[in-house]
Amino acid sequence: MKGGALVAVATLASATMAAPAEPPSEPRRFALGLELSAAAGPEDRGFFNYTSYEESTQRLARLSLTAEWRVTERAALLAEVREENLDHPHVYALYARLRPWRERSFDVQAGLVPPVFGAFARRRYGSDNPLIGYPLAYQYLTSLRNDAVPGTAADLIVMRGGGWLVRYPLGWGDPEPAPGLPLVNALSWDAGVQVRLGSGPVEASAAVTQGTLSSPKVRDDNSGKQLSARVAWKPVVGLVVGASGARGEYLTRTAVDSLPDDRRGEFLQQAMGLDVEYSRDRWILRSEAIWSRWQTPMLPQSLGALGLTAEGRCKIMPGLYAAARLDHLGFSRIDGPDGRLSWDAPVWRVEAGVGYMPVRHVLAKLAYQHNWRDGGRVRERALVTAQAVIWF
């Protein structure tokens, strides 16, 4: 029996490899996805992680429902609706995707579309972000607004490190305090049309949209469109190098109309970005550099900002990984009443954590984050935050 069993086992084991019938192709379909994430951390008194006056990535509960209807092989409708901290649900994505020629890697997307600029904003937040916080360039609120204009350099400098609630006493536009702009807003997408062309290891995409990187819009508020583009190169499997650029009017028409006649015009946000991702075996390494410049009506020079991010993730064992991110946001210098000074306070952040996946579709994260800022009321803040993510 024993000897025969060995032979039989070998025979049966190889028999299990019998080729199945020709697998069917993917049909037309309707697909739903759901992601629920909840982060619990201490109060961020320095507002380092706030994405608006009330919401912080460290205390965020989010329900995200995605849907895709593949109408034909070459046409699909996609949508994502989010509800955050039990607030009103909002539409995050809603667009049509078309591939005019089946054999060509050319796509057109129209509606509330994913940004072509950079890399982070297209990732699914909860499950694709190895940590809990966002990179500073995609989240941190600067002291610049798109609906209000600082009257002088001093008017702007007095708000250094206070981007979560900005008001320019000597300025123009909306006099009420409101949050400032991030370099790139990863919390909402812009409305417009984009095209993507792929050719071998190179993929190029470009978009015309209503808002800007800092302030994506569904409805245009200044009659100016943003042009943005990205070229990605994949020289070998696992390595992606991307270069992005964007240019668009960021000040609202209301803010511009409030200015003295001789100061009105078009005021642009211009940005360039470089991103690199390399992955192999148990490692993923990513880095992004984003440089942005905003033209301001009342200041002689543009306001610049540079965001630098590097992150890595390493799997320690099945279901368990460790990750870390280093982040910096720096700002150009302007002449103020007390000499030359950066127009907003530079920020540094270190975040490190672990993620554990007990079962498929469930991820628990624990992260330590330390923030430093060269200005503002609170200059340093450490946070320990836990997050649970469930998706289907």
Place this chain on the structure above:
Amino acid sequence: MNAAALPFLALAVAVEPAAPPPARAVAGSIRGRVEILRDLPAPQTRPSVGDLGMPALRDLPNRRRSVVYLEAAPQGAFEEHAGRSVMDQRNETFVPYVLAVTVGTTVDFTNSDRTYHNVFSLSKAKRFDLGRYAKGQSKLVRFDRPGVVRVFCEIHSHMSAFVLVFAHRFFATTDSEGRYRIDNVPPGTYTIVAWNDGEPRESRTVRVAEEGGVVELDFVVR
């Protein structure tokens, strides 16, 4: 068979062995067909809202493929076997979708796609993570405990497959027409199970006569 059923298989073979056949007994075969009448819709894929273009059409897994096995096997049939099998990753699909092996088998997870794959499993019977590897490369996993191992790709969330690890050799995977055949079964009465797409769907009792021969047994899975 789900994850909760994993210990059952191991326990069943250890506690309820059939009586050893008499010396002159002749082994028989059990063969038949598994007819799948239940609806097997295409597996749900998470919508790719963040993509800048249409994802390529990929193959669908062959979910009609079933495994038929004896729930309790004859004593003496439980030795480990250092066999080899292959589960390929092809057009963003695991091929085959269901792989049945004996304890001790090493499975070769090959990558035939141009993109990275990252095979992993969090199943109790075998937890592993092979990391990311490119086309033409392969990584090995030895399955040393009986049970159902659900396999996924970390990069492509729509990819999944099953590895059924048996403590005995009395099992067979159905072919493209649903046929199966288990040979060299010692005489006795057994519970035989048809497993499909993650669950044991139907179990029956079957008797292999002392003089051996072929027992015909069909299953209908609704």
